[in-house]
Amino acid sequence: MFGGIRKRVVCIWFPRLASDRVLRARPVDGPFALTLRESNTERIYCLNAQAERLGLHRGMSFADARAFCPDLVSRPARPDLDARFLAALRRWATRYCPWVGREGVDGLVLDVTGSAHLWGGEAEMLADMRAGAARAGLTIRLGIAETRGAAWAFAHYGKGEDGLAGLPVAALRLDDKVVTALQRLGLRSIGDLSGAARAPLARRFGPGLMLRLDQALGTVLEPVGPENDPPHYGVRMTLPDPIGLSGDVMGVTARLLAPLCDKLKAQETGARTLTLTLRRVDQGSQQVELRLAAPMRDPQRILPLFERGVGAVDAGFGIDQIRLEATLVEPLPVQQIGSTQVSPDRLDDLISRIGTRIGLENIQRFLPADSHIPERGFIIAPAAFSAAQGGWVALRPRPLRLFAPVPIAGTGNRPPERFRWRRMRLTTGRATGPERIAPEWWFSDDNWRMGVRDYWKVDTREGRRLWLFYTPQNPAWFVQGEFA
Template sequence: MTRVISVFLPTLSTDRVRRKTGDAAPPADTPLILVGRDGRRRVVLAADAAAQAAGLRVGMPATKAQALVQSLVIQDADPAADAEALERLALWMLQRFAPIVAADPSDGIVIDCSGADHLHGGEPAMLATLVEKLASVGLLARAAIADTWGAAHALARFGGRAGFVSEPGKAANDVATLPVAGLRLPPPLIDSLRVLGFDQIGDLLAQPRAPLALRFGAELGRRLDQTIGRIAEPIDPVRPDTIIEARRAFAEPIGAAETIARYIGKLATQLCDGLEQKGVGARRIDLICQRVDNRAQAVRIGTGLPLRDAKRMTRLLSDKIETIDPGFGIEIMTLTAAVTEPLAPKQVITNLVDEAEPDVSGLIDLLANRVGERNLYRIAPVASDVPERAARHIPALAPETGAEWPGHWPRPSRLLPNPEPIDTVALLPDHPPASFTWRGVRRRVKRADGPERVFGEWWKRDPELEAVRDYFRVEDDAGERYWVFRAGDGQDPLTGSQRWFLHGIFG
């Protein structure tokens, strides 16, 4: 089933100006508007969140806006620069999220994410990552995912959430309560509908189509059908000039899985030849199948290292053939290297003495494309004495970071996700517990070692300025060993709650 993401950038123009200005940009709470010409008048063409909160709106005369807000910052609008920024943003999303991406002027991006969400941990995680990444570079965004471009477009702009995931098959129900402005209709047509009492999309869906078409023309019915998925709405994807791809058009449409796999192999060989000429390898590979009904089926795979091996590329893509719905046939297949990295040729040297280092990159790629890149990782050390901060996830094939865990104190083989409170009998301030109760079971301590004092990282959070933990390794009468700590030094309440917690279990 087709799944489409619509990204709404309500303040793209003003966000672009702030990013371009850098440190000289006005503070975020200072209203900023961009003005331009509408005939002989100077009107507001864009307003940031602070300006909108102050009551300023797009289309308002610039003189009126200036009179309403004294601290207003006014700059000239540049629609051409906004369009260029939107195009660059679409290219960025093409490389990182999905194989079919296009600009949705003047304030959005549309993404066909079918077959790509598994690389990002599922649709909700993909949507959250997208919004967070845009926010990290200073772009306010709302996004929605649905079965159709029209439904996702309406939900992103009027759904009321930063990230809205419409369940498959529920697009018509989800958009029914949204205003008719979500149908991407001309403003005069929207005004005419409101005059007749059609305020919500559901009001129109419940009406017979013939009277609506007679009164308002074919555009209204076309937009309604596109929104609920009755007719297709193809996305014309953006394509950079430098992209490396291989393309095959068929005189007769194909649909059998074996035929698709055979032509994937041929396209992979052509693509690898193009990659070799440029001296690069592919990190993101997109297979786009254009069907005879003008719908596109896309598959994206990722690799841990730059790849230029046609056989491995074919194997990874063929593993996803079951997700491709050929419909009445595929007439064009395109294989694209969406993301590439330099890859120098290697000379294989046979050494009869030393064993060759095993290459697990093929296995890693196979697993990552099945379970998702986020679900396949390595644990790397982090320079922190706080145990839950001393490790992080890195890609499975990422190079060694060079960091090491401290070896002066032993650490448990199993660290709990969160320290769990325990009831203890203990002497204060420096003695380990004589017994403790964890998960309803009382354990008597036979041996103990400690304390190991861990100080809070005061440079990260103010409450950790005086916080400490005293860790003990304890062994119960059954021979089980645990890692417990007291929050605080046992005397000063400013250092912690003085409660006891179990944080890990030794193997």
């Protein structure tokens, strides 16, 4: 009792949260399962009712599941998207009460004390929850009790709030090993456990067992901790008179950037994507999206980057509302910059400015890769989504330019004295080598699967400095690179 009001807690369990989320977008008529790799084995992560009726279950090997059910439709599981979906369901559940928290990875817990009368009673409130879940295509199980532990037990193992003592000990949220050990001792229900001597059980299983029991019975309080909604990085301004000039729009954008960047600074985050929505008087709207090369929260650096997009906006008969939102943010903690440090802000600004014209993905940089194969010693990545790295270590000289191997005429295992390359007749002046390189057999490479290459650095009398290699297993000479 709290202030004369009996405490009431509701547990909402979504037993097929992951599969329901996927099937909502792409329905499947028949058995369906999501798979997740665990210990180098694909296992069933979640499945629909049709698959369960065929005898499939969670944790089952996917190979065994396909043997039992050849018609099984499967897709890879995405626990990260399931967590985002559960967060959306938590916001939906706040319509019943403000105190809503998560219960594991597939449930919610609500402290509905004093809220049920707004729906006409507890039965009506639970009926509305079931109706809402049915409209959304979600499987749901509900439990309501005076404690959080009892509500969880009823949602997972019971059909009502009466008869807690008759529920199995697994309803106390215990580990599987503890449940198995209790069953071997003959303690199969909560009633059996509550009637047994506490001291021997505490010595054998630790204090956690008795804590779960006391939480379910209400002897130990277990509050419902509501989660705070994530910060919303959006500001808007409604204008008394419509505007249409680019300078006016940029002025309003500057006024919106200041409070937005202050909020980003307070949360120690920076914007990576900003969306400027311009609503016209005819109720139409246009958006200007700005993607940044690095997280930023400096209005003076961000504002000039909007000029190109704002200049291309069709204002129509005027713009009466402007909204600015940071749709993608990243952590940006405060840093102490010393006098000897070089700030990368100017490079980030340059990449962002060029990226607004040609796209951030088209501005690329080379990064070192762990491979002794020349053409695999680097990777190309977008500069906006990767950090510059050191580690360019070459124990032997490598050419500045690499290209596909070009065959040339030559005999023997030493560089030819004269050869023709790119319509040029070249004469070998000095040759350094050989450096033998073997292929990486653990990778699949159609260009080089077997054999070795003997690389030579050749300085020609005509001034060309080339990288040649010889293949002893199939005698032939090739040019693959050119030194500066």
